[in-house]
Amino acid sequence: xxxxxxxxxxxxxGVLAKAAPEEVAAAWSGLPAIPAYDFLRRPxxxxxxxxxxxxxxxxxxxAGEMTVTRCSVRLAGGTIGHAWIAGRRADQAERxxxxxxxxxxxxxRPAIGRAIxxxxxxxxxxxxxxxxxxxxxxxxxxxxxxxxx
Amino acid sequence: xxxxxxxxxxxxxxxxxxxQIFRAVLDAMARxxxxxxxxxxxxxxxxxxPATTAIVLALNDQETVVWLDDAADSEAVxxxxxxxxxxxLTADPAQAHFAIVGDIRAMPPLASFNLGGDExxxxxxxxxxxxPDLTGGTTWTLGGPGIRDRATLAVAGLPDGFRxxxxxxxxxxxxxxxxxxxxxxxxxxxxxxxxVEG
Amino acid sequence: xxxxxxxxxxxxDNAHRLMAEARRGDPAVPELTVEQIANQLxxxxxxxxxxxxxxxxxxxxxxxxxAQGDLIEAVFLLRAYRTTLPxxxxxxxxxxxxxxxxxxxxxxxxxxxxxxxxxxxxDYTHRLLDFALAAGGDxxxxxLAERPVDAHMPRVADVLSQEGLIExxxxxxxxxxxxxxxxxxxxxxxxxDLRLQALARGDEGFLLSLAYSSQRGYGNTHPFAxxxxxxxxxxxxxxxxxxxxxxIGTITVTECQMINQFKGTKDIPPQFTRxxxxxxxxxxxxxxAMALVDRSLRAGELxxxxxNPVQDEEFVLAHADNVEASGFVQHLKLPHYVDFQSELELxxxxxxxxxRREAAE
Numbered sequence: 001x002x003x004x005x006x007x008x009x010x011x012x013x014g015v016l017a018k019a020a021p022e023e024v025a026a027a028w029s030g031l032p033a034i035p036a037y038d039f040l041r042r043p044x045x046x047x048x049x050x051x052x053x054x055x056x057x058x059x060x061x062x063a064g065e066m067t068v069t070r071c072s073v074r075l076a077g078g079t080i081g082h083a084w085i086a087g088r089r090a091d092q093a094e095r096x097x098x099x100x101x102x103x104x105x106x107x108x109r110p111a112i113g114r115a116i117x118x119x120x121x122x123x124x125x126x127x128x129x130x131x132x133x134x135x136x137x138x139x140x141x142x143x144x145x146x147x148x149x
Numbered sequence: 150x151x152x153x154x155x156x157x158x159x160x161x162x163x164x165x166x167x168x169q170i171f172r173a174v175l176d177a178m179a180r181x182x183x184x185x186x187x188x189x190x191x192x193x194x195x196x197x198x199p200a201t202t203a204i205v206l207a208l209n210d211q212e213t214v215v216w217l218d219d220a221a222d223s224e225a226v227x228x229x230x231x232x233x234x235x236x237x238l239t240a241d242p243a244q245a246h247f248a249i250v251g252d253i254r255a256m257p258p259l260a261s262f263n264l265g266g267d268e269x270x271x272x273x274x275x276x277x278x279x280x281p282d283l284t285g286g287t288t289w290t291l292g293g294p295g296i297r298d299r300a301t302l303a304v305a306g307l308p309d310g311f312r313x314x315x316x317x318x319x320x321x322x323x324x325x326x327x328x329x330x331x332x333x334x335x336x337x338x339x340x341x342x343x344x345v346e347g
Numbered sequence: 348x349x350x351x352x353x354x355x356x357x358x359x360d361n362a363h364r365l366m367a368e369a370r371r372g373d374p375a376v377p378e379l380t381v382e383q384i385a386n387q388l389x390x391x392x393x394x395x396x397x398x399x400x401x402x403x404x405x406x407x408x409x410x411x412x413x414a415q416g417d418l419i420e421a422v423f424l425l426r427a428y429r430t431t432l433p434x435x436x437x438x439x440x441x442x443x444x445x446x447x448x449x450x451x452x453x454x455x456x457x458x459x460x461x462x463x464x465x466x467x468x469x470d471y472t473h474r475l476l477d478f479a480l481a482a483g484g485d486x487x488x489x490x491l492a493e494r495p496v497d498a499h500m501p502r503v504a505d506v507l508s509q510e511g512l513i514e515x516x517x518x519x520x521x522x523x524x525x526x527x528x529x530x531x532x533x534x535x536x537x538x539x540d541l542r543l544q545a546l547a548r549g550d551e552g553f554l555l556s557l558a559y560s561s562q563r564g565y566g567n568t569h570p571f572a573x574x575x576x577x578x579x580x581x582x583x584x585x586x587x588x589x590x591x592x593x594x595i596g597t598i599t600v601t602e603c604q605m606i607n608q609f610k611g612t613k614d615i616p617p618q619f620t621r622x623x624x625x626x627x628x629x630x631x632x633x634x635x636a637m638a639l640v641d642r643s644l645r646a647g648e649l650x651x652x653x654x655n656p657v658q659d660e661e662f663v664l665a666h667a668d669n670v671e672a673s674g675f676v677q678h679l680k681l682p683h684y685v686d687f688q689s690e691l692e693l694x695x696x697x698x699x700x701x702x703r704r705e706a707a708e
């Protein structure tokens with residue numbers, strides 16, 4: 001797979017992972033008929049060790065784990081889709097894996113891509129709202145000179 | 150990037166199936182010489198038998214280092230191990246937590262695997278030996294933990310001198326490797342605690 | 348010595364039933380849902396995730412409900428649950444420089460690029476009980492500024508480092524995976540990676556008291572809160588089958604950079620040194636205490652005297668975990684009848700001997 005395709009796939013897999021489960025469910029229900037698929041790896045919940053950096057920018061250390069659910073499917077045509085998603089939602093991991101496979105099909109990409117874009121917009125709106133809320137609490141401290149020298 | 154177009158499915162129910170396989174391996178280890186049936190996974194990568202694949206899927210993960218002999222080594226096997234277990238591979242038998250042997254006649258001596266240390270004998274290698282048949286070979290008489298009086302084992306296709314290696318392995322107890330023989334969908338085990346008496 | 352005891356099965360079952368009834372409280376009062384705990388007791392959830400060392404809001408909320416709000420018991424429940432899950436691997440190190448900032452302050456630099464962002468905080472409140480809250484009701488919506496906060500904010504070390512006034516940490520050239528105390532037993536001396544992992548999951552109360560002791564003169568390190576930031580970071584993970592990293596979700600973390608005066612040695616010029624704290628969720632007190640203790644534990648490496656508890660690696664790391672600590676303290680509740688019987692007999696003999704001696708004199 002060429003590098004540009006990696007970038008595209010990174011984006012849609014990230015959008016699917018960061019979406020709320022009910023958003024993925026809503027996007028799913030609005031899609032045209034989903035082709036048949038088999039599981040290569042059924043949804044399975046496990047742990048990923050989250051790593052930080054010493055001082056924020058130094059060597060890595062283990063900060064603690066997070067729950068993650070993964071799933072891999074193969075479409076009837078042979079295309080394989082994967083999902084790795086924070087949390088324990090098997091249904092979201094399964095849908096994300098199927099959508100990952102469908103996005104690799106150029107014929108289906110426009111329709112599925114619109115659903116991905118919709119999910120990305122929801123995430124962007126949340127992030128944007130948070131950034132505006134935080135900005136409203138920005139403060140300028142004035143240093144007062146004490147005494148007259 | 151790894152080629153993923155040849156990927157095969159793993160266990161149908163990763164948790165329940167793995168528990169059943171684990172239970173069967175536990176029974177085999179606890180009753181040396183007993184032949185157990187293993188639930189067959191949906192697919193096995195060439196040249197592994199279903200029993201070998203089942204044990205690998207149930208016991209291996211990204212923290213178990215695996216060694217493959219030439220006969221068991223194929224791109225399909227490597228891909229299956231990486232995709233379903235995340236297990237790293239090693240070329241050094243002494244580094245292996247698990248070893249998968251496809252041709253027992255050509256394998257390195259048991260003593261070349263990790264025998265564990267006196268402090269941590271549990272860190273030794275578990276060998277999964279795929280053999281032509283679990284019965285029909287020369288009959289060995291077994292004794293030791295998990296055996297009330299006498300048990301027997303008649304694995305076919307063992308090379309000359311293998312019996313001496315197994316005896317030697319037992320003499321180093323609590324250090325030593327554990328052996329699981331597989332064929333088709335069945336397995337039998339010879340843990341390091343078992344004596345070969347005749 | 349431990350001796351197995353038998354019996355009491357019915358009594359134990361009944362004790363657990365009684366516990367369940369006490370946990371539920373008055374049935375006329377509506378039952379708490381896990382969603383309510385996850386949403387409205389968010390800081391308790393954050394503490395349980397941090398010390399339980401598993402980021403999962405629903406699991407932590409369930410643990411709090413099950414433990415009737417006993418947070419250390421909830422941490423224990425979460426730690427026990429995690430042992431049932433397989434480990435898929437380690438994430439790429441998180442980049443807190445790209446955090447979606449909710450809060451970001453510095454007590455050392457007034458005019459930090461990106462500004463001081465108070466975010467949701469109890470600082471500057473009067474700590475007066477709010478009886479209006481007891482009555483319930485929805486708060487007014489949060490205010491929105493016209494312009495958002497910066498998408499990327501430099502860390503405090505970037506600001507001071509131009510003049511070489513602050514030490515920098517650099518990722519190693521040939522970086523292997525960091526040590527993991529959930530996989531290998533803790534051994535001393537521990538590397539800084541292992542120390543930070545132990546502190547990150549360590550008990551907040553214990554670390555808070557140690558940090559306080561360092562400020563009061565038991566190993567003073569002249570600290571400034573260089574920067575505290577809290578917000579969401581993306582977690583990247585490299586699945587073997589893809590060969591490139593993908594984002595698998597976002598988590599909220601709190602990061603604290605303490606900067607500390609350092610007089611220098613013959614090899615190192617005087618400069619500011621740093622202590623680091625990182626916690627899941629919004630856990631500022633924990634991150635600050637962790638950063639102070641991290642810096643104190645570097646005393647040996649920086650050629651300072653190691654004379655106080657907070658500087659003693661073995662003392663701090665061996666006692667920071669509240670699951671281990673509560674297990675060992677609370678095991679004293681379990682039957683020790685044989686132990687006690689033997690001590691009782693010993694005391695009787697000693698007393699008898701002492702009385703005989705007195706009579707003889």
